[in-house]
Amino acid sequence: MNPGCDATVQFHDDLGDDPCTFHCALPAGHMGDHEETGQVNGETYRVTWQGTPTTEDQIEFALREYLAKRASIGRAAELAGLSVQEIIEQVVKRGIEPHWDEQVIREALGE
Secondary structure, three states: OOOOOOOOOEEOOOOOOOOEEEOOOOOOOOOOOOEEEEEOOOOOEEEEEEOOHHHHHHHHHHHHHOOOOOOOHHHHHHHOOHHHHHHHHHHHHHHOOOOOOOHHHHHHOOO
């Protein structure tokens, strides 16, 4: 999984000759607005902007929640925007050790 979000936003002054680029400092796959914080001349700033997460970002976020046991496999599927079967395929594809039993798998696959 990626260590950080790679979203950026750039602003220019009225003349377009003084650009400023902000880089999201949140983890890859985070949900919600992007954010950068820092200090300039001793003053703290916080810039947020909206962005649309990619499907891969959503899957990574969902799987982190699943791995941390903050989300069930069903909830992880919802977070990722996938079916339960699709999120199970992602778990297997990425070599993640599942924490479900055979009954959960049967129910998820509609068997």
